[in-house]
Amino acid sequence: MAPHTEQLTRPAVRLRDLKRSFGGRTVLDGLDLELPAGQFTALLGRSGSGKSTLLRAIAGLDHGVAGTGHVAAPRRVSVAFQDSRLLPWRRVLDNVVLGLDGKGAVERGRAALAEVGLAGRERAWPGELSGGEAQRAALARALVREPELLLADEPFGALDALTRIRMHHLLRELWERHRPSVLLVTHDVDEAIVLADRVLVLERGRIGLDLAIDRPHPRSYREPLLGEYRERLLAALGVTEDDR
Numbered sequence: 001m002a003p004h005t006e007q008l009t010r011p012a013v014r015l016r017d018l019k020r021s022f023g024g025r026t027v028l029d030g031l032d033l034e035l036p037a038g039q040f041t042a043l044l045g046r047s048g049s050g051k052s053t054l055l056r057a058i059a060g061l062d063h064g065v066a067g068t069g070h071v072a073a074p075r076r077v078s079v080a081f082q083d084s085r086l087l088p089w090r091r092v093l094d095n096v097v098l099g100l101d102g103k104g105a106v107e108r109g110r111a112a113l114a115e116v117g118l119a120g121r122e123r124a125w126p127g128e129l130s131g132g133e134a135q136r137a138a139l140a141r142a143l144v145r146e147p148e149l150l151l152a153d154e155p156f157g158a159l160d161a162l163t164r165i166r167m168h169h170l171l172r173e174l175w176e177r178h179r180p181s182v183l184l185v186t187h188d189v190d191e192a193i194v195l196a197d198r199v200l201v202l203e204r205g206r207i208g209l210d211l212a213i214d215r216p217h218p219r220s221y222r223e224p225l226l227g228e229y230r231e232r233l234l235a236a237l238g239v240t241e242d243d244r
């Protein structure tokens with residue numbers, strides 16, 4: 001059975017018995033998952049555990065190869081990656097509105113750029129942006145499509161620590177304003193705990209741990225109560241005291 005993407009009008013993800021192998025190596029092994037509408041979820045997992053594979057399956061980018069299972073995802077999905085994937089030969093605003101139809105697209109693009117703090121940079125070339133600014137532009141490009149679901153694959157992975165913290169605030173703020181479902185893939189346990197209301201750990205092709213982070217926002221890295229979540233997640237990732 002080929003993976004089946006069902007177009008829903010309501011923003012929720014439902015995965016049933018998702019399986020994906022590459023050359024005989026099973027990466028997703030009968031994975032079940034539901035993401036309620038408007039929830040901010042982070043996905044952790046060891047390197048090679050299949051996080052990006054899962055994201056691609058949800059995004060509907062994984063049609064080409066054999067697999068089984070069932071994917072139900074919303075109609076409007078935006079994806080953000082570690083690199084901004086801006087087209088270098090188009091100005092920032094053109095990148096943001098690329099492929100958008102209709103009157104008002106440019107105005108919406110400008111508004112999205114203002115929302116991410118890039119007002120005035122509309123006519124800049126991507127090569128003139130810093131890494132953080134490029135990721136802001138990528139967020140604007142994702143937002144302007146009014147996604148019901150935002151899939152983000154380590155969007156801050158290449159940024160320095162300070163810029164990353166600023167981007168955390170921005171992403172959470174944007175989420176609070178627009179309330180898409182978010183699935184954020186990250187290697188960073190602290191990033192997951194500070195940003196998300198639910199953290200999943202992918203393990204042996206399935207969701208090995210599903211942890212609700214029941215703490216108010218904004219959260220700080222230094223909040224002692226987050227330590228308990230950190231310990232549980234690090235244990236699920238197989239990180240021992242000796243590794244730290």
Ligand SMILES: Nc1ncnc2c1ncn2[C@@H]1O[C@H](COP(=O)(O)OP(=O)(O)OP(=O)(O)O)[C@@H](O)[C@H]1O
Pocket residue numbers: 022027045046047048049050051052053054
């Ligand atoms: N197109 C592909 N062809 C062959 N193997 C693939 C392909 N895509 C992914 N894989 C393999 O599937 C496994 C999971 O890869 P994936 O990129 O999903 O892991 P990940 O958890 O996102 O890893 P990382 O945290 O290192 O980015 C890896 O062993 C990878 O080599």
